[in-house]
Amino acid sequence: MSRLELDSRSATETQELGRLMAGALEPGDVLVLTGDLGAGKTQLTKGIARGLGIDDEVTSPTFALEAIHEGGRMPLYHFDLYRLHDADELGDAGLWDVLGTDGVCVIEWGEQFADELGDERVDVLVTRAEDEVEAGGEPLRHIELVSHEARGDALVAAVADVLRGQGPA
Template identity: 45%
Template sequence: MFTIKTTTAQQTEDIGLKLASLVTPNDVILLDGDLGAGKTTLTKGLAQGLGIKRYVKSPTFTIIHEYHEGRMPLYHMDVYRLEDGGGDDLGWDEYFFGGGVSVIEWSQYIQDYLPDTFLRIKLERRDEQADERQLTFQAQGTHYQQLLETIKEQLHE
């Protein structure tokens, strides 16, 4: 586990951009944090790093946005609306093992459907006036531990 702070939206987006160079097919990234914490901002950077040109916005009302034009598909999920259940028929495994990278906002609401291994990034607002965020990275599984070590090195350069 490690923590890094950002003071601008662009710095948060840049972390996603760096992460994009490291992800591989079937990677699962969980983004947890309150409203306005920077989850979609980080995803925008990841999409840009994957070569996705379309505008990335939170899929709050559609639950899942798929982007196929990058070096691998991006499955961007906002499962906030599933707080009270209802995700049984969404075919989670087809996304998690569909050859792309799955980014899940509000992952706690589909805990029972998540794979055993993943990278979790918790985003917290520290100072709204200064746009300061704290990002805490946690790895579950050997592959994600290696990914975490690599991103940690890159972010501290």
């Protein structure tokens, strides 16, 4: 298991982190984004889309459950599982159709289905530090990447390298 901890001082920085992360993503990668409402999960996803070369408007697909964004170097399958309560609903949401295929899956609120998703994922925990407000009035965000298997370890290491300026951006 690999772990990487980062801080973001604004929505713009969170998007930039996502853009940099996108350079390390490969088809089949799965990111499970966890955090309270407004923590920055969708901002991170917006950055991932930009980093993949996708120009679509990215919003959280809370009611549609899934948004497919194409036009970049690979598709981005963006899920919001907030409204799901049972693992049997994952198939109806379309998750099994795209998981591990030709694009990256970004799953908001997927932590409740960790057992069903398996270890081939990287958990991305986004928390707001309300007591640590930056100059622009935004709370500091702590972002932690946690892998569970070899590909996840490689992804976390690649993101760390990119952030240190040692890899592709």
